[in-house]
Amino acid sequence: MTTSRERALGADTVRIEGPAKVTGTALYAAEHTPDGCLYAWVVPATVARGRIVSIDTAAALAEPGAVAVLTHENAPRIEEPDDPILGALRDDRVPHRGWIVAVAVAETPEAARATADAVRVTYATEDHDVVLTTDHPGLYAPETANGGYPGSRERGDFDAAYAAAPLTVDVTYSMDPMHNHPMEPHAAVARWHDGRLTVHDSSQGSAVVRETLAALFAMDPAHVTVISEHVGGGFGSKGTPRPQPVLAALAARYVGRPVKLALHRSQLPALVGHRPSTIQRVRLGAGPDGVIRALAHEVITYTSTIKEFVEQAATPARTMYTSPHSRTTHRVVALDVPSPSWMRAPGEASGMYALESAMDELALVAGVDPVQLRVRNEPSHEPDSGRAYSSRHLVECLREGARRFGWRDRDPRPGVRARGRFLLGSGVAAASYPVVITPSTAEARAAADGGFLVRVNATDIGTGARTVLAQIAADALHAPLDRVRIEIGDSDLPRAPLAGGSWGTGSWGWSVDKACRALRSRIEAAGGTVPAEGLSASADTTDDVQAGTEFARHAYGAHFVEVQVDRDTGEIRVRRMLGVFAAGRILNPRTARSQFIGGMTMGLGMALMEGATIDPVAGDFPERDLASYHVPAHADVRSVEAYWIEEEDPHLNPMGSKGIGEIGIVGTAAAIGNAVRHATGVRLREVPMRPDRLLPHLG
Amino acid sequence: MPHTSEVMLHVNGTPHRLTLDNRTTVLDALREHLRLTGPKKGCDHGQCGACTVLLDGRRANSCLSLAVAHSGARITTVEGLPRGTDGLHPLQQAFLDRDGFQCGYCTPGQICSALGVIAEAAGGHPSHVTAADGPPPGEPVPLTADEIRERMSGNICRCAAYPHIVEAIEDVAGAAVTS
Numbered sequence: 081m082t083t084s085r086e087r088a089l090g091a092d093t094v095r096i097e098g099p100a101k102v103t104g105t106a107l108y109a110a111e112h113t114p115d116g117c118l119y120a121w122v123v124p125a126t127v128a129r130g131r132i133v134s135i136d137t138a139a140a141l142a143e144p145g146a147v148a149v150l151t152h153e154n155a156p157r158i159e160e161p162d163d164p165i166l167g168a169l170r171d172d173r174v175p176h177r178g179w180i181v182a183v184a185v186a187e188t189p190e191a192a193r194a195t196a197d198a199v200r201v202t203y204a205t206e207d208h209d210v211v212l213t214t215d216h217p218g219l220y221a222p223e224t225a226n227g228g229y230p231g232s233r234e235r236g237d238f239d240a241a242y243a244a245a246p247l248t249v250d251v252t253y254s255m256d257p258m259h260n261h262p263m264e265p266h267a268a269v270a271r272w273h274d275g276r277l278t279v280h281d282s283s284q285g286s287a288v289v290r291e292t293l294a295a296l297f298a299m300d301p302a303h304v305t306v307i308s309e310h311v312g313g314g315f316g317s318k319g320t321p322r323p324q325p326v327l328a329a330l331a332a333r334y335v336g337r338p339v340k341l342a343l344h345r346s347q348l349p350a351l352v353g354h355r356p357s358t359i360q361r362v363r364l365g366a367g368p369d370g371v372i373r374a375l376a377h378e379v380i381t382y383t384s385t386i387k388e389f390v391e392q393a394a395t396p397a398r399t400m401y402t403s404p405h406s407r408t409t410h411r412v413v414a415l416d417v418p419s420p421s422w423m424r425a426p427g428e429a430s431g432m433y434a435l436e437s438a439m440d441e442l443a444l445v446a447g448v449d450p451v452q453l454r455v456r457n458e459p460s461h462e463p464d465s466g467r468a469y470s471s472r473h474l475v476e477c478l479r480e481g482a483r484r485f486g487w488r489d490r491d492p493r494p495g496v497r498a499r500g501r502f503l504l505g506s507g508v509a510a511a512s513y514p515v516v517i518t519p520s521t522a523e524a525r526a527a528a529d530g531g532f533l534v535r536v537n538a539t540d541i542g543t544g545a546r547t548v549l550a551q552i553a554a555d556a557l558h559a560p561l562d563r564v565r566i567e568i569g570d571s572d573l574p575r576a577p578l579a580g581g582s583w584g585t586g587s588w589g590w591s592v593d594k595a596c597r598a599l600r601s602r603i604e605a606a607g608g609t610v611p612a613e614g615l616s617a618s619a620d621t622t623d624d625v626q627a628g629t630e631f632a633r634h635a636y637g638a639h640f641v642e643v644q645v646d647r648d649t650g651e652i653r654v655r656r657m658l659g660v661f662a663a664g665r666i667l668n669p670r671t672a673r674s675q676f677i678g679g680m681t682m683g684l685g686m687a688l689m690e691g692a693t694i695d696p697v698a699g700d701f702p703e704r705d706l707a708s709y710h711v712p713a714h715a716d717v718r719s720v721e722a723y724w725i726e727e728e729d730p731h732l733n734p735m736g737s738k739g740i741g742e743i744g745i746v747g748t749a750a751a752i753g754n755a756v757r758h759a760t761g762v763r764l765r766e767v768p769m770r771p772d773r774l775l776p777h778l779g
Numbered sequence: 780m781p782h783t784s785e786v787m788l789h790v791n792g793t794p795h796r797l798t799l800d801n802r803t804t805v806l807d808a809l810r811e812h813l814r815l816t817g818p819k820k821g822c823d824h825g826q827c828g829a830c831t832v833l834l835d836g837r838r839a840n841s842c843l844s845l846a847v848a849h850s851g852a853r854i855t856t857v858e859g860l861p862r863g864t865d866g867l868h869p870l871q872q873a874f875l876d877r878d879g880f881q882c883g884y885c886t887p888g889q890i891c892s893a894l895g896v897i898a899e900a901a902g903g904h905p906s907h908v909t910a911a912d913g914p915p916p917g918e919p920v921p922l923t924a925d926e927i928r929e930r931m932s933g934n935i936c937r938c939a940a941y942p943h944i945v946e947a948i949e950d951v952a953g954a955a956v957t958s
């Protein structure tokens with residue numbers, strides 16, 4: 081207990097679970113196989129809208145190894161779920177193609193799949209409507225967008241200010257739907273025993289899964305345990321409870337044996353959410369110096385018929401730049417499509433693609449360097465709320481990035497850097513992501529041998545949460561890191577929020593810090609020694625978090641990229657990506673760098689290759705595998721560098737940290753599009769910027 | 780009964796006689812029958828590389844290989860890599876040192892694939908990016924970062940640890956060349 085404070089935090093610490101992951105011994109949900117476990121396979125609807133008329137399971141049940149087929153006719157009743165996506169097998173309704181209409185259960189994975197394939201479903205189909213258009217009669221203005229943000233905001237008189245502005249930009253950007261596609265497909269293994277339910281689930285937050293299962297099965301939550309010890313990525317798609325734990329539990333109850341239900345990659349697009357397409361009109365009215373006088377960001381998007389999800393793409397425009405007159409709106413239409421949901425930086429990734437592209441267009445109109453344009457539009461207070469920023473170092477990120485990238489020597493003329501078949505260009509864009517903190521609880525125990533145990537139901541989906549929480553604990557306890565053991569990923573641990581919204585470390589960490597400080601006080605009160613029976617302390621940050629803040633709190637960043645465009649094929653390749661971030665105190669530089677790089681690379685995917693289509697006839701996504709939905713592969717990713725500036729912000733949490741899991745993807749696609757414009761002179765206003773979209777413009 | 784066959788698999792040096800459904804892939808034989816959790820199922824479709832193992836010494840997508848067609852095969856999974864005194868294979872250590880992963884789900888496949896890449900380059904196999912005036916046929920191909928990226932492109936990492944994976948492989952491939 082003599083080590084000095086602040087040794088572990090900020091240190092480059094190897095992941096605690098790293099050895100288990102590189103040796104294959106870290107167990108993910110589907111890798112738990114209780115004795116007697118059966119296998120389940122879901123049967124997706126093949127129509128886009130309608131009702132089930134009949135389900136013929138005779139041939140299915142005749143398959144060797146078949147045990148059962150659950151349908152809405154025989155499945156055990158569950159309560160009505162709060163989230164309608166969990167309502168499969170409750171009735172005969174088919175709200176979208178891919179909706180689960182039956183679950184086959186069999187002795188082996190092969191038999192389960194064959195059983196599912198043999199289920200014959202007859203539907204009464206109804207006309208479906210799955211096409212988003214800007215003049216769709218069903219478009220409406222929602223009260224709120226995702227995250228609870230107001231659907232629409234007006235400040236000043238946008239129309240008059242825009243009409244009077246010497247310089248204007250009026251541009252519309254669109255994005256195709258995107259899929260999260262974490263490498264581990266969603267899976268759950270459910271087991272009933274002595275009136276209790278235990279589920280291994282691939283989830284970003286087992287606490288909510290536990291509460292959801294308890295409500296659906298009308299049980300005391302104390303009798304339900306959900307474990308998500310190792311999770312193979314999620315990127316939002318495992319943030320809300322998904323059908324697999326519910327259906328695995330349902331099937332296990334029906335057959336009286338444990339059941340493993342692993343969704344197949346091809347089933348994910350329709351079942352685990354996606355980023356919906358957006359059509360975004362941005363209007364910027366500026367003075368001759370490029371300083372914004374009027375800003376409108378108007379977003380059109382879709383949701384499903386069973387659930388309102390509104391990608392909050394207009395919200396970044398409420399906080400990014402000076403804008404005395406502003407209009408930010410969302411309009412949404414409910415279509416017969418799979419329900420969209422959270423995908424890494426929902427709202428920011430999409431909205432900043434449009435806003436940061438439009439800023440580049442304004443820079444060209446104003447004849448101002450795009451870095452300089454952003455500096456000129458730096459607001460003194462958050463425009464929408466009037467609140468002061470707790471810290472805002474966007475300008476420092478831009479300047480540091482420009483210096484590292486070598487921006488100063490850039491020739492602004494487009495289309496003049498030819499290297500053989502290739503045209504080269506560079507681009508810049510800003511990034512921002514809000515700081516959100518959610519109440520959390522934690523417990524810390526001290527043993528007489530000098531060891532500590534910290535318990536908190538955090539989830540490590542690859543962020544390094546387990547490691548950074550142990551670092552936080554070590555510092556709060558004034559103990560060496562190797563004396564701290566940490567338990568996470570189990571709903572029997574003290575309740576904590578899900579890993580999402582970049583709030584994990586700040587929220588969990590605050591409760592860990594508080595519990596560990598309380599424990600240290602107890603140890604000191606006991607004379608500095610831990611009695612044989614040990615000591616413990618718990619913490620709950622609900623009051624601390626609910627005390628709120630008078631500040632606008634966001635992380636910032638700046639992306640610089642260099643692209644090459646093949647004039648013959650239209651193929652765009654990113655030669656170099658460099659990001660500089662201001663995200664409070666960086667608690668573990670090793671895992672932080674990996675997060676930034678991972679986000680930036682997903683942004684590269686968004687810019688160049690990640691796009692799905694909703695087939696107007698079939699009603700959902702034809703791209704149901706990784707050969708038709710492309711994500712970045714090794715050869716796509718050359719030089720990616722992430723840096724940060726030291727940022728002190730006392731208005732966040734005891735660690736002084738901001739979330740870093742999502743900001744890397746924000747703005748990347750705009751920086752790449754801006755670089756393509758610089759390389760070719762062509763401004764593409766839709767992503768992904770596939771060769772077939774660019775080539776016709778290359779002349 | 781489903782059609783089954785007796786299959787002999789030598790996994791990480793241990794022989795296993797299994798009665799398997801003819802539809803069972805090597806991946807499912809390893810995961811569901813032998814409870815080896817190193818090989819991962821990312822797509823079950825040959826498109827992600829998470830299931831990569833060494834099959835008779837060559838890297839293969841075990842989800843695309845039917846076990847019945849590989850009776851007698853020698854299979855090495857990430858669990859069976861030769862370990863140093865510290866308990867890890869040099870590639871496993873390099874992945875740890877370079878933070879060559881986040882969620883870890885693609886990692887065993889990346890590591891097995893990297894072993895294959897190092898052997899293939901040493902064995903003189905050219906890749907799409909090997910220069911036409913590079914080493915003569917059969918001579919070792921130097922594993923530059925571009926060579927590694929090209930040869931590893933069948934192993935997707937959605938967490939995008941790519942730059943760190945390449946560094947980890949360079950560390951080991953470079954050490955192999957100098958030793």
Ligand code: FES
Binds near residue numbers: 819820827842
């Ligand atoms: S699981 Fe075999 S390649 Fe994806």
Ligand code: FES
Binds near residue numbers: 881883885886937
């Ligand atoms: S580490 Fe998560 S997919 Fe590679």
